[in-house]
Amino acid sequence: MKIISTFISVLFSIIFSNFLSKNQVVFEDKETYFKFVYRICFEEIMKIGNIEFERYPVFLAPMEDVTDIGFRLLCKKFGADMVYTEFVSSDALVRNVERTLQKINICEEERPLAIQIYGRDPGAMAEAAQICEESDPDIIDINFGCPVKKVAGKGAGAGMLRAPELMLEITRKVVDAVKKPVTVKTRLGWDENSKIIVTLAEQLQDCGIAGLTIHGRTRSQMYKGEADWTLIKEVKSNPRMQIPIIGNGDIDSPEVCKQRFEDTGVDAVMIGRATFGCPWIFREVKHFLRTGKKLPPESFRWYLDVLKQQVLESVHRLGERRGILHSRRHLAATPLFKGIPDFKQTRIAMLRANTLKELFAILDEIPEKFHLD
Numbered sequence: 168m169k170i171i172s173t174f175i176s177v178l179f180s181i182i183f184s185n186f187l188s189k190n191q192v193v194f195e196d197k198e199t200y201f202k203f204v205y206r207i208c209f210e211e212i213m214k215i216g217n218i219e220f221e222r223y224p225v226f227l228a229p230m231e232d233v234t235d236i237g238f239r240l241l242c243k244k245f246g247a248d249m250v251y252t253e254f255v256s257s258d259a260l261v262r263n264v265e266r267t268l269q270k271i272n273i274c275e276e277e278r279p280l281a282i283q284i285y286g287r288d289p290g291a292m293a294e295a296a297q298i299c300e301e302s303d304p305d306i307i308d309i310n311f312g313c314p315v316k317k318v319a320g321k322g323a324g325a326g327m328l329r330a331p332e333l334m335l336e337i338t339r340k341v342v343d344a345v346k347k348p349v350t351v352k353t354r355l356g357w358d359e360n361s362k363i364i365v366t367l368a369e370q371l372q373d374c375g376i377a378g379l380t381i382h383g384r385t386r387s388q389m390y391k392g393e394a395d396w397t398l399i400k401e402v403k404s405n406p407r408m409q410i411p412i413i414g415n416g417d418i419d420s421p422e423v424c425k426q427r428f429e430d431t432g433v434d435a436v437m438i439g440r441a442t443f444g445c446p447w448i449f450r451e452v453k454h455f456l457r458t459g460k461k462l463p464p465e466s467f468r469w470y471l472d473v474l475k476q477q478v479l480e481s482v483h484r485l486g487e488r489r490g491i492l493h494s495r496r497h498l499a500a501t502p503l504f505k506g507i508p509d510f511k512q513t514r515i516a517m518l519r520a521n522t523l524k525e526l527f528a529i530l531d532e533i534p535e536k537f538h539l540d
Contacts (some may be wrong), residue, residue, distance in 0.1 A: 293344035
């Protein structure tokens with residue numbers, strides 16, 4: 168028996184040594200290596216409800232005025248494993264506000280997809296979840312993490328971190344109201360002195376949620392400073408936690424993404440602001456997670472064409488004026504234009520353009536004007 172065991176161990180080691188060598192995957196120490204081997208061989212595929220994901224799934228974070236259907240489809244095209252709608256007001260849904268109802272329109276090509284709702288009234292949240300369920304999303308997500316004043320200041324979003332009992336009541340009501348899996352997205356706590364996430368995670372799980380996303384900041388931090396993943400790791404390491412834990416905060420490169428998986432053991436990561444003007448980040452991250460190697464860069468014109476496609480999607484859905492306005496956030500934030508010398512005046516003109524013809528004329532002259540291929 169001992170001989171067989173030794174033989175299997177040696178064979179196992181050879182196979183994985185060849186795999187890692189072939190793909191140039193390098194680990195800092197033996198502990199990290201063995202954690203990787205264990206996940207590959209013995210851990211189950213990550214599931215939320217009955218939805219299965221490949222190992223190391225990467226999600227598009229829900230973001231107001233960003234994750235509309237056009238952007239979701241683009242991120243999906245580049246490899247996002249799951250996408251989320253913009254957050255949807257439960258009160259507006261219950262009142263049948265047309266613009267809010269439009270936010271829960273989805274299509275087959277973006278699955279798996281979660282519709283995210285927010286609010287502070289348990290009854291309205293439960294009713295809103297039922298309305299969302301009629302759109303047939305894969306998951307219904309509850310926003311307990313938005314830090315902006317108009318949401319958190321009124322007690323919704325991250326404001327719920329000051330009223331955990333109400334948060335739990337809302338969660339139970341929503342879980343009981345729908346058949347779809349319900350997940351939650353929240354933060355570490357309200358401020359530095361009230362980081363309650365480790366205890367709160369257990370309580371949310373007990374409410375029946377199918378997954379938990381944790382942003383590694385408090386509400387008071389907003390988006391400042393660095394995301395702290397130590398408590399995310401503590402939640403994931405808690406033996407009582409049986410649901411998937413998704414980590415969020417400052418994932419802005421393939422290397423950082425891989426490091427977060429390895430350091431914390433989270434089941435998935437979620438990318439937010441780093442997707443602005445950069446939907447191809449999913450392609451780069453997924454390649455790096457699979458191979459341990461950076462994806463060779465495309466030409467400047469390739470990336471420019473992606474941004475133009477994004478603008479066209481917005482114009483097609485919203486009309487020329489609103490579509491261009493909606494695209495400006497991405498054009499202003501894209502890493503494609505960062506570091507180009509003397510780009511200031513072109514940037515100003517690009518962000519002031521009011522017609523598609525005017526905007527595309529500016530974009531199309533950038534490669535030649537700045538000698539970029």
